[in-house]
Amino acid sequence: MKKRTVDILAPVGSFDSLQAAINAGADAIYFGVEQLNMRSRSANVFSVTDIKKISQACKAAGIKAYLTLNTVMYDHDRQLLRSLIKEAKKQNIDAVIAADFAVIGYCRELEMPLHISTQANITNIESVQFFAAFADVIVLARELTLKQVAQIVADIKRKNITGPSGELVRIEIFVHGALCMAVSGKCYLSLHQQNASANRGACTQNCRRSYLVKDADSGDELLVENEYIMSPKDLCTIDILDEVIQAGVSVLKIEGRPKGADYVHTVTQCYREAADAVAEGSFTAEKIASWKTALEKVYNRGFWQGYYLGRQTGEWATQSGSAATEKKIYIGKGSRYYPQKKVGEFTIESGSIQIGDTLLITGPLCGMVKEKLETLYVNGAQALTADKGDRITLLFPLKVTPADKLYKIVDTTHA
C-alpha cells in the first residue's frame, strides 16, 4: 500500500470534474454553490440541492468534500449563508473553506468544521495561532516562500498549536494553477473597470489582457518586453514538490474550479503520482519531465514556480488564453448505450474524426477518458472516418448519456 503523507485537493466545478478528480486519485475535492463563492461568474455553478449528491459521491469514493464560501459577505447574505452551512453539515460535508468572519462565526456556532481560505492572507504564525481557535486547516498566502512555510509548520509543532479537533493545525498551500496579480486574490481591477467585484466571484479577468504603458506627460509609450504586464504565468510546483512536501505541508491544493474534467484529471493525476513518488523515494528527473509534458497539454498560461523559492517579481504570460500544447475540439455527444455489449453510441454534431485520432470523452459517470481511436464503426459499419450527422459506436465500460461530450484532441504545437 502506498504511504500517503500529503492530501491532494482537487477543484470541482461540475459533476464531470468531480468524477475526474475521484478517478485521478484526489484525497479531497472543493466546490462552490450558489453565489457565495469566488467562481460565481463561472458557467457551471452548483446549487444547494447538489450538495447531497456531491457528498454521496465523495463518501462512496472515500474522499473528503469541502464547501467553499469565501466571498465578501453582506448582511443580505446571512440567511443564505446559514442555510448553506446547515445543509453542508446535514449532508456530512467535511469542512467549509472561508475567510469572512461571518462564515467563521456561523461555522463555530453550527459546529461545522472550518478551513481558513487563502483569501484571509495568512502569512505568519501569530495569524495561524489566532485562526486555530476556529479551524483545523489553514491555507497560507501564495506569496510566501517555502522557507517561511516550513518555519510556520515547525512553529505549529513547537508551540503545539491545535485546532478545534484537538489535532495539530494542518497547513495547505496552492501547488498548481492560475495566480492572481493581486496579493491573495484581493483584486479590484474588475470592480474599477467593469463594476464587477472579483471578491464576489465576478472577476472579468482584465489582468489577462495586453496593455500598453504610456508616459502621460510626454505621450511616449514605454518599451516593455511583454504586453501582458498584469497576467502572471500559472503556478506549477511539480518539479519542486519534494521541497514543498519537506516543508511540512499537509494539503496540496490545485486551483481551477471553472476548468474542465480533462484539466482536473490530468493535474490531479500528475500531483498524485508526484506526491506518491516523493513518499516512495522515486521522485526522479525523468518522471518530472513526463509530468511536466502532461501538464503542458492542458490549460495553462505558461508555468513558473510562484514565490516559493524566493522570487521577488513575478513571471508574466506572453499570450492571452492558454499556451497548452493540446486543445480539445467538440465533436458530439452521447446518444445511446448498449449495456450488454458495453458499447456507447455518440452522434457527431461538428467536424469529423478518423482512425488514429485521440478522442476525449467527459461526463458525470466517466469523468474523463482519453484514448486513441483504433477501430471505428459508423452507423453500424466499420469505417475509416466519420462526419457530422454520423452515429459512431465505441466500446465503453460505463453508461453513455447525452451528458457525455466527445472531443478530438489536436496538437497545437504543429499548427
Added chain:
Amino acid sequence: MPKIIHYRNKCIGCGVCYEQQPSLWRMSRKDGKAILLRGISKKGIFQLTVPGEVMEQSAAVAKACPVNIIKIV
C-alpha cells in the same frame, strides 16, 4: 412603455441595483439575490413595465450589473 427584465437565477447578490435604484430593487434576505419590486415572473425571469422618467436610472443600473442580467427593452 419600456420594460426592465431581470434574469434572477444568475444574480450574484452584489447589491449594486439596490444601491443605485432602491425604489425598484431590494435584496432578498432569503436567498441573497436581488428582487425587482412588483416584477412579474415568467419562468424565473422577472419583468416590470416602468414609466419613461425612471428609465435613465434603470439604464444605469443595467449597465452597472456586473453579470449583465438586467436588460432594458
